Amino acid sequence: MKRIIIDREKCDGCLNCNIACISAHEEGSNFYTVNMQSPEAETRNFIKFDAQKGYLPIFCRHCDEPECVLSCMSGALEKDPLTGHVQYDESKCAACYMCVMNCPYGVLKPDKQTRTKVIKCDFCEDKPDGPSCVKACPKKAIEVKEVSL
Amino acid sequence: MKIVIIGASAAGISAAKTIKTSEPDTEVVIISKEDSVHSRCMLHKFLGHERDAKGISFIADNFFESSGITWLNNTTVIGLDAQKKTVKTHDNQDISYDKLLIATGASYFIPPIPGLRESKNVYGFRDLKDAQLLDNECNTAQNAVVIGAGLVGMDAAVAMLERGLKVTVIEMTQAVMSLQLDQKSAQAYQQLFEEHGAEFILNDKVVSVDVDEVGRGKTIHLASGKAVPADVIVIAAGVRPAFNFTEGSGIDTNHAILVGDDLKTNIDDIYAAGDVTGIAGIWPNAMKQGRIAAINMLGEKLLYEDRYALKNTVNFYGLTTLSLGNINPEPEENCEILMREDRYNYQKVVLKKGVVQGVIIQGNIGGTGFWQYLIKNKIDVSGINKDVFSLSYADFYDQDQNTGEYRYAV
Ligand SMILES: Cc1cc2nc3c(=O)[nH]c(=O)nc-3n(C[C@H](O)[C@H](O)[C@H](O)COP(=O)(O)OP(=O)(O)OC[C@H]3O[C@@H](n4cnc5c(N)ncnc54)[C@H](O)[C@@H]3O)c2cc1C
Ligand code: SF4
Ligand code: SF4
16 A cells, blocks of 8 residues: 655655645645635644654554454444555544544544544545645655555 | 354445455355344434434445445344354254354343333434434424433434434543543533533432333432433443354353454364454454454464553534543552643643553644554654654654655654
8 A cells, every 4th residue: 555654764844745635635625725724724633843862743543453443333443455545434523532532642533613523634536636735845845656556 | 154144234245245255266255134234333324414314324334235244134032052163043944154253243232220221212323223213203202311421323323413302411430422522522522512402410320210100201300309201312331242053062161252362262263353353443453353353264273452442523513532551640650630721722641651541632633643653552752752642653753665654663
């Protein structure tokens, strides 16, 4: 399967990946027109800073054994057997947030506006050239690579 | 090989899926006493008319056909012969197995309070059937009484409030959801429910119920002397693992079916998973146990080590809370309790010698998944030079160089 592979040494914390993610999920927007003030502006990837370690990119791993899927009580989260990616179906989700509690890496969050859905990386599956964050990274700190399942 | 699974819910379905993915040639038969597969965690959405019965299913429409699983629904298992390796059903079928998984969950019980068991308008809130019967009552009832303010009782209450009933919740302890919350975080929910019309009677107990001439409970009498009118009564005072049919089979039980870390019972070829093992009463753990039992039934040896059960998330009226571990320590436990609050958030961390014992995060729970790892693995955080409230996975950041998956650096 394809996974976004992180080279944290290369990350310099510019947050272009955050903006690209928000824009990718705001219909019709691009890097320059995206409404960052919108209550729906939510990023699915996070860059943390640590004085010793530097920048730490936190991106959904679409895990081999995804704890979020194993905890989902509505069938909203499923690992696609073909792509290996963990996909989220908002219409099934019951907003119980067991998945938020169970993702060991703290990737998942409730939407801040309504608390009726989960904000989750979808690998930009609908975009022909793959994850928008990867395209937006000027340092190639994140790259899509094939990893064996 | 033929694997029979009793129970078509979190544990049973996750086991069946696992078997069919790893070894598709295995014959799998699932027996369940209910006629549908649904997620109990969404029953309140059904009762509240937010979703129909199909909308609370957690499997695809054609799940059984497309995965080649035989499903005997509306079929109750009433006996088990471990020598002959057969299970007996209510309609007198003897179904043979090579390996058996018991995933029969739990069922509610009605406490022996005078008048309560006799009342025809008393319902549990466990199966879709319960919710359907309640749904009917809600069409005409005005006053609903919920006995027990745990998560299940609150689910029932929220749905009936949605339906416009006057809901009174009676609870023995001094706060709602007292297993999951502390006084302060419980208060926030109680207030929200009250704003939506609920009434709470805490620190009180049902002592008797007056039954009318047609057998319906009408007035609920409490220890305090209060009397509460009721058209419909929901009992949410706890559940018990459901395994009556194992009597005489030789399977070791106490209040639950006893299993080793491989989820096998004392009898070879018989495994158990989910609420019936009494290990944890929540969905994620039932799914995981189903999965691990399945892998072991296929001949591998995987251990279930997640016996840590004190964890939950709560979401009512958009107020979200994460609750893990020991959140209400006794003074003699000598824990350090740290709290932080702002307009939208309440956070509490219980520490003992640098090890996190419990947390409550109410408000923004985004990204809080790492806390469970810290508590479960008893990670000492005292060496990390920062405020405990600003911890995140980043403080334990590590990656597998080959797969790019994260690990914990501890
Ligand atoms: C109202 C409510 C809300 C909940 N909310 C949450 C939540 O938000 N988050 C969470 O994590 N957990 C929640 N839970 C708990 C969660 O639903 C359970 O932990 C989970 O359903 C356990 O799954 P299980 O497979 O072990 O058993 P169950 O779900 O109890 O299923 C048992 C299965 O066995 C079958 N069965 C039982 N006896 C027999 C028999 N003799 N013969 C044939 N078939 C039989 C039943 O038909 C059923 O298919 C909630 C529970 C309730 C009742
Ligand atoms: S949300 Fe968390 S558990 Fe789920 S696939 Fe992504 S990283 Fe893994
Ligand atoms: S919040 Fe939605 S996606 Fe997450 S576990 Fe609950 S139902 Fe599944």
